[in-house]
Amino acid sequence: DAMVIQNPRYQVTQFGKPVTLSCSQTLNHNVMYWYQQKSSQAPKLLFHYYDKDFNNEADTPDNFQSRRPNTSFCFLDIRSPGLGDAAMYLCATSREKGAGNQPQHFGDGTRLSIL
């Protein structure tokens, strides 16, 4: 089945130690998104790629970076994780941007813990 896959499901890192979360998709969608979700809150969009075009949200900390080496893969890099970065990180895709019915399809997320 076509899907959005996130690895790992659980990630533990140390305070200040860089960490990379990965996402892959078999949907061949043009747009890939990264969200941060804290407990009992809505997912918060960090950034998205439309093809190779990177779009950062205005309030996303500089500590968060992303790479999309090809259509299928997208990575979230956290350069120096702080305790406040502990959260669920969700990757999503959509076929296109713009008007029309463009639902986002989500992976199961990576839960990040900071020691």
Added chain:
Amino acid sequence: GEDVEQSLFLSVREGDSSVINCTYTDSSSTYLYWYKQEPGAGLQLLTYIFSNMDMKQDQRLTVLLNKKDKHLSLRIADTQTGDSAIYFCAEREINDMRFGAGTRLTVKP
């Protein structure tokens, strides 16, 4: 805070109907979505409605849209324990999707 608002909790008995409500603010939103999130998982797309419709039914799910009041609801008929989850409504904007904070549905046997 979010512009999409939902009540945070709903508790129903197994077999009853559940109604989850949502209000949104952007009248230009063309599509509105309902997602389900089970513990430790991502968001699963349940259904959607186009803004020129006022109702959509899909098996046990019924979506009602009152565009004048910017009010969206999700009705789950014959609610089962497997329906226990957090339900998010979301409005589609041109380049973004805006989510509510989610309604935690608890189904009691």
